[in-house]
Each structure stands twice: as structure tokens, then as C-alpha cells.
Amino acid sequence: DAGVTQSPTHLIKTRGQQVTLRCSPKSGHDTVSWYQQALGQGPQFIFQYYEEEERQRGNFPDRFSGHQFPNYSSELNVNALLLGDSALYLCASSLGQGALTGELFFGEGSRLTVL
Amino acid sequence: AQKVTQAQTEISVVEKEDVTLDCVYETRDTTYYLFWYKQPPSGELVFLIRRNSFDEQNEISGRYSWNFQKSTSSFNFTITASQVVDSAVYFCALSVTSGSRLTFGEGTQLTVNP
Numbered sequence: 001d002a003g004v005t006q007s008p009t010h011l012i013k014t015r016g017q018q019v020t021l022r023c024s025p026k027s028g029h030d031t032v033s034w035y036q037q038a039l040g041q042g043p044q045f046i047f048q049y050y051e052e053e054e055r056q057r058g059n060f061p062d063r064f065s066g067h068q069f070p071n072y073s074s075e076l077n078v079n080a081l082l083l084g085d086s087a088l089y090l091c092a093s094s095l096g097q098g099a100l101t102g103e104l105f106f107g108e109g110s111r112l113t114v115l
Numbered sequence: 116a117q118k119v120t121q122a123q124t125e126i127s128v129v130e131k132e133d134v135t136l137d138c139v140y141e142t143r144d145t146t147y148y149l150f151w152y153k154q155p156p157s158g159e160l161v162f163l164i165r166r167n168s169f170d171e172q173n174e175i176s177g178r179y180s181w182n183f184q185k186s187t188s189s190f191n192f193t194i195t196a197s198q199v200v201d202s203a204v205y206f207c208a209l210s211v212t213s214g215s216r217l218t219f220g221e222g223t224q225l226t227v228n229p
Contacts, residue, residue: 003159004159031215033215033216035217040221040222041221041222042119042206042208042219042220042221042222043160043206043217043219044219045216045217045218048215048216056212056215056216058216088158090158090159090160092160092215094215103150103162103165104160104162104215104217105162106152106159106160106161107159108157108158108159109158109159111158
């Protein structure tokens with residue numbers, strides 16, 4: 001049973017570029033959330049997708065956008081990259097309302113470095 | 116707004132010692148959920164426990180135990196007889212909404228030395 005898979009695992013971009021990160025949820029899960037984890041800090045909630053729509057959003061600018069596909073996989077897009085966007089981006093999947101029905105399952109993350 | 120504070124940035128112990136990781140939370144909601152996650156060097160967050168605000172019963176799972184006290188807004192985590200494999204960053208987190216929006220603390224880096 002495959003867990004949450006993310007790609008790419010590492011990538012390097014320069015300021016102003018755009019990046020797309022991908023996530024496949026755990027089998028049977030239909031909800032995907034994205035978190036940003038800066039070095040030495042706790043993860044911060046970016047947004048959640050369910051039924052192909054953004055359901056909740058954290059305090060992130062519109063440069064951060066996402067998408068969920070019919071097979072429940074998801075993409076995180078970040079435009080006009082800033083140095084401060086360098087972080088580990090974590091994808092988490094759950095079945096329905098994650099906090100109520102069970103724990104979130106996290107992937108190993110995509111490490112983004114912006115130069 | 117919600118807030119989770121893990122005052123201990125780093126803890127270093129010798130194998131077989133007991134260690135307690137502190138977590139203090141802030142929320143005005145009466146219904147909320149508390150979590151502990153472990154983050155090994157590989158990066159993924161591993162779920163350890165979820166506790167809802169109506170259940171203050173302490174829990175023990177093997178060498179792990181959790182002490183939830185609403186009176187002090189604390190949800191502390193104790194590892195008994197620590198092992199080298201316990202070395203990781205541990206995060207306490209809070210959720211007040213249905214869904215997967217968690218507010219994490221800054222984490223505690225636990226190092227268990229042989």
C-alpha cells in the first residue's frame with residue numbers, strides 16, 4: 001500500500017521563476033493538504049483540496065496556488081519565487097475530514113531551494 | 116487565533132533515560148484536537164497520537180505516554196527508557212476546524228546518545 005508520494009524530492013530555482021510540485025495521496029484518501037516548512041521551524045498550512053476545490057487556505061499570498069485532479073492527486077504551484085520560499089513542502093493526505101476521522105499521512109516532502 | 120508553543124528547542128539525553136517534551140497551546144475554541152508528530156531525518160511527519168478536547172484521559176502506548184491537562188493548556192509527551200531510534204524532531208499540533216488544518220509548534224529536536 002503506497003503512502004503519500006511527492007515529486008521532485010529536491011529542486012533548485014532562481015528568483016522570479018515558477019515551480020510546480022506534485023503529490024499523490026495515500027491509496028483511498030481523497031483530501032490533500034500542503035504545508036510549508038522553513039528550516040528549523042514547524043510546518044505551516046498552505047491550503048487544502050477536496051473534491052477538486054480549495055477548501056481552506058492559510059496565510060499565503062496568491063502566488064501560491066494549487067490544483068486537485070479527479071484521481072485525487074494534487075499540484076502546488078508557486079509563481080515569482082522569492083528567496084524566502086526556500087523550504088520543505090509537505091503534502092498530507094486524509095480521508096474526508098482529517099482531524100476528525102483520523103490522522104494525516106505525510107509525504108517526505110519536496111525540498112525547494114531558491115537562489 | 117491558535118498557537119502552539121514548544122519551549123524546548125533541543126534536548127539531549129543518554130539512552131535509557133526518560134524524557135518529557137513540553138507542549139502548551141492556546142485557543143478560544145472549546146472543541147479542538149491535539150496531535151504529536153515525529154519527524155525523522157527523512158522528512159515525513161509520522162503521526163503518534165490525536166486527542167480531542169473532551170478526553171483528558173492520559174494515554175500510554177508502549178514506551179510513549181501523553182499527559183493532557185486542560186487546566187494548564189498542556190499536552191506533554193514522555194518517552195520512557197529512550198532509545199537511539201527515538202532521535203528526531205517532535206512536533207505538537209492543534210486543530211480547531213474540521214479538516215486538516217493543523218497549527219504546529221516549532222518542534223523539539225531530541226537526540227538520544229548511546
